[in-house]
Amino acid sequence: MNRFNGKVVLVTGAASGIGAACVQRLYDEGASVALADINPQLIDEVASRFTDTERVFGAALDVSSPEQTTAFVAAVQKKFGQLNGLINCAGIKGVGSVLDADIEDWKNVMAVNLDGTFLMCQAFARAVRDDQTSRAIVNISSGAGILGVPNRMPYVASKFGVSGITRTMGAELGPYGIRVNAIAPGMVRTPFTAYMFNDPEKAKRIRAAHAIGREGEPEEIAAVAAFLLTDDASFMTGAVVSVDGGQTACIASV
Numbered sequence: 051m052n053r054f055n056g057k058v059v060l061v062t063g064a065a066s067g068i069g070a071a072c073v074q075r076l077y078d079e080g081a082s083v084a085l086a087d088i089n090p091q092l093i094d095e096v097a098s099r100f101t102d103t104e105r106v107f108g109a110a111l112d113v114s115s116p117e118q119t120t121a122f123v124a125a126v127q128k129k130f131g132q133l134n135g136l137i138n139c140a141g142i143k144g145v146g147s148v149l150d151a152d153i154e155d156w157k158n159v160m161a162v163n164l165d166g167t168f169l170m171c172q173a174f175a176r177a178v179r180d181d182q183t184s185r186a187i188v189n190i191s192s193g194a195g196i197l198g199v200p201n202r203m204p205y206v207a208s209k210f211g212v213s214g215i216t217r218t219m220g221a222e223l224g225p226y227g228i229r230v231n232a233i234a235p236g237m238v239r240t241p242f243t244a245y246m247f248n249d250p251e252k253a254k255r256i257r258a259a260h261a262i263g264r265e266g267e268p269e270e271i272a273a274v275a276a277f278l279l280t281d282d283a284s285f286m287t288g289a290v291v292s293v294d295g296g297q298t299a300c301i302a303s304v
């Protein structure tokens with residue numbers, strides 16, 4: 051498929067896991083892709099894997115910085131002359147309960163996961179609001195943006211925030227023709243979750259928590275993200291789509 055020929059898509063958290071899988075999928079389908087991640091070495095390394103260098107632009111970026119997000123979107127628009135899509139994958143873990151969560155950790159998680167998603171969406175929407183081409187945003191929320199998860203208080207708060215602003219932006223940006231949806235992944239095997247899968251007992255429990263009996267692969271999230279950017283999803287906006295092997299489909303019977 052070449053659904054993204056002539057299209058330009060920005061991806062944050064692009065050096066690892068789900069973000070890297072999104073970059074690969076979009077590139078393989080013909081897009082020009084702007085990759086951003088916090089780690090400059092890693093972003094250079096990932097960008098150098100692609101042979102058509104004209105279609106790949108890598109930049110180090112802290113998504114929690116209003117100046118950096120605005121500058122990155124402007125630089126991509128200048129380089130490629132247009133912007134069609136944005137996938138917000140940058141994210142960090144946030145552990146702690148209401149009793150013991152540290153407020154500085156809380157602020158850091160909110161800054162990256164929620165502020166970062168908001169700032170990228172804002173910069174993108176401001177840049178393309180009056181364009182006449184197709185434009186769409188995909189935010190990566192989480193099952194923790196749909197259901198509570200004990201001892202993940204900062205992460206849950208940030209991901210409920212991502213789900214909430216996605217719905218709100220769907221309404222606000224609909225009149226501009228900009229669609230905004232989120233994906234709520236189940237457990238996906240990436241560097242983010244490696245520490246859990248390294249524990250065989252934990253890995254077994256994770257698999258049992260998914261209706262289809264296994265964790266997801268980054269490519270399975272990237273496939274849905276790519277779909278949400280295309281006109282096949284032209285009637286979808288403000289949706290939070292579970293891509294989770296049934297993890298959040300039902301409450302366990304007692």
Ligand code: NAP
Pocket residue numbers: 062063064065066067068069086087088089111112113114138139140141142162166190191192193234235236237238239240241242243
């Ligand atoms: P990942 O492999 O750790 O990738 C996330 C990337 O974002 C990393 O390269 C990370 O860099 C980068 N990043 C961190 N802070 C940043 C910042 N301030 N600015 C720019 N980039 C930053 O994680 P993943 O599993 O692919 O997760 C991607 C997204 O999916 C996250 O939002 C996560 O919350 C969400 N999600 C993941 C799962 C899962 O099971 N994997 C499930 C539900 C939702 P560092 O490695 O240096 O921190």
